[in-house]
Amino acid sequence: MTRLITRRSVIAAGAAAGTLTTLPISMVRLAFGGTREDFSFTYISDAHIQQIKGASFVRNWDMGLKRAVAEANLITPEADFVMFGGDLAQLGKKEELDHGGEMLSHLKSKFHCVMGEHDYYFDLGDYWSKLYGPQWYSFDHKGVHFVVLNSILTTDEWTFHRWPTAEQRMLEMAGLDNPNGSPFMVGDKQRAWLKDDLDKVSKDTPLIVFSHSPLQKIYKGWNFWTDDAEQVQALLQPFKNVSVIYGHVHQIQYNQIGNISFNAVMATAWPWPYPDTYSQAGAHVPVLTVPMNRADPFFERDATGWQMIDVNSGRVTARYQLWDNQERVVGYDPKLGKPVDKKYQEAIIRKAPQQHY
Amino acid sequence: MRRYLIALVLGAALLSPATRADEFTTTDVDRWQGEFDSVAKKGRELWTSGAVGTNGVACAQCHPNAANTHPETYPKFQKQLGKVAQLFEMVNWCIKNPLQGTALPADDPKMTAFIAYIHKERKGVAIDAGRH
Numbered sequence: 001m002t003r004l005i006t007r008r009s010v011i012a013a014g015a016a017a018g019t020l021t022t023l024p025i026s027m028v029r030l031a032f033g034g035t036r037e038d039f040s041f042t043y044i045s046d047a048h049i050q051q052i053k054g055a056s057f058v059r060n061w062d063m064g065l066k067r068a069v070a071e072a073n074l075i076t077p078e079a080d081f082v083m084f085g086g087d088l089a090q091l092g093k094k095e096e097l098d099h100g101g102e103m104l105s106h107l108k109s110k111f112h113c114v115m116g117e118h119d120y121y122f123d124l125g126d127y128w129s130k131l132y133g134p135q136w137y138s139f140d141h142k143g144v145h146f147v148v149l150n151s152i153l154t155t156d157e158w159t160f161h162r163w164p165t166a167e168q169r170m171l172e173m174a175g176l177d178n179p180n181g182s183p184f185m186v187g188d189k190q191r192a193w194l195k196d197d198l199d200k201v202s203k204d205t206p207l208i209v210f211s212h213s214p215l216q217k218i219y220k221g222w223n224f225w226t227d228d229a230e231q232v233q234a235l236l237q238p239f240k241n242v243s244v245i246y247g248h249v250h251q252i253q254y255n256q257i258g259n260i261s262f263n264a265v266m267a268t269a270w271p272w273p274y275p276d277t278y279s280q281a282g283a284h285v286p287v288l289t290v291p292m293n294r295a296d297p298f299f300e301r302d303a304t305g306w307q308m309i310d311v312n313s314g315r316v317t318a319r320y321q322l323w324d325n326q327e328r329v330v331g332y333d334p335k336l337g338k339p340v341d342k343k344y345q346e347a348i349i350r351k352a353p354q355q356h357y
Numbered sequence: 358m359r360r361y362l363i364a365l366v367l368g369a370a371l372l373s374p375a376t377r378a379d380e381f382t383t384t385d386v387d388r389w390q391g392e393f394d395s396v397a398k399k400g401r402e403l404w405t406s407g408a409v410g411t412n413g414v415a416c417a418q419c420h421p422n423a424a425n426t427h428p429e430t431y432p433k434f435q436k437q438l439g440k441v442a443q444l445f446e447m448v449n450w451c452i453k454n455p456l457q458g459t460a461l462p463a464d465d466p467k468m469t470a471f472i473a474y475i476h477k478e479r480k481g482v483a484i485d486a487g488r489h
Contacts, residue, residue, distance in 0.1 A: 048418075050413060050414065051413075052411075052412045052413055059412075060455060175405055175417060176417065176418075177417060177422045178405070221422075222421055222422075270419045270455075271419070272419070272421065273420070273421070273424040273425035277424050277425055278424045278478075279479055279480075279481065279482050280422070280478060280480065280481075294425070297419075297450075297451070300454075357427070
């Protein structure tokens, strides 16, 4: 299943797919109250551009990002902007950020970027910031307040005092399952900034927050985790419509905690197993999440891809473009008050994905 | 006869190890376990280092804690390989493809280390050869 997808073809396919609590677009539009308009943006994440040496880079990861950029540029009508969800580089090297940045520079739309731990722990985000500016900020677009966070910070002790070299610090944090790593956090300083920023925004304004790590606690052993997630969530809960979109986990996940909807996005580089398949850990994924199919290693781009995000009524519908698998559409259902997959639904009526074990 | 055997086995299981005939000594068992653990540890180092490839990609990049390797299902038919394959053949497939390296002989100490590490991370999962 490798075909180019246009936004039009996806919407047509969605309409043809029909009933099954298809998010009633017209109704949702009404809920906007006329002052805002529906729009969409593109989400590409976790490219992990990896230098071998000199001008030579890992071909496999290059191809994922190139393909996502090429397809995102083919969407008609054009998306309002493109988000990159972090981990542009594998080991935070200038060469990797430059090589990946060059590919991203071909995107036609306006561009925003989130910091990932693979971009950060070599030079603590110095070169990344030269390319992409501040590590946390907010902006407004068509009546929606957007916040970009750097959620992959950790303790000063781990960051500044534990490792003899910047290279080793980067390598220790780059290993997903490395017990020498450290839990991610947004941190006091940034949470104070977030509180200030959100104090100026009406609680009726739809809020969409971008982070690299999940702003919820899923599995600490692989850092599918943000240590101060509850404190960040407390700042977001007063808003009526809040969505958090995160990368890092390289798989479809979604969840609802109070007013906050969570959507993870795919990587362009490689997929990760769901934490509950690690038999020694007893880890779990959010019960709302219907997993994607297992990745087939023989298809290089299987279980990788990118997303189109529709924003209707200030709520997120994520359209997962999976290159060697069926597309998935996960959107907020206002009646159920949580994100649902438009095809794979509640357990009793669910068409189950391939079994993970 | 069968019932008698089951009773015998159950009876034996209830006895303390000290009373079993010809049981391995703790010294032996500890040494053998240590040998296994040191090979599995070497496997973990190779798994996370990318040393068996040429492009710096490590097995752990796609398989944290060796998850999604399913050692308990081998040998099994792999349609892309066109035959029933052993675990070491899949490890070699990954070494050749995502890691852009050269396949290891089945009895290469590095391969043994990989297999030991993969099985260690999957300890306790029932053998289910051929499963997909």
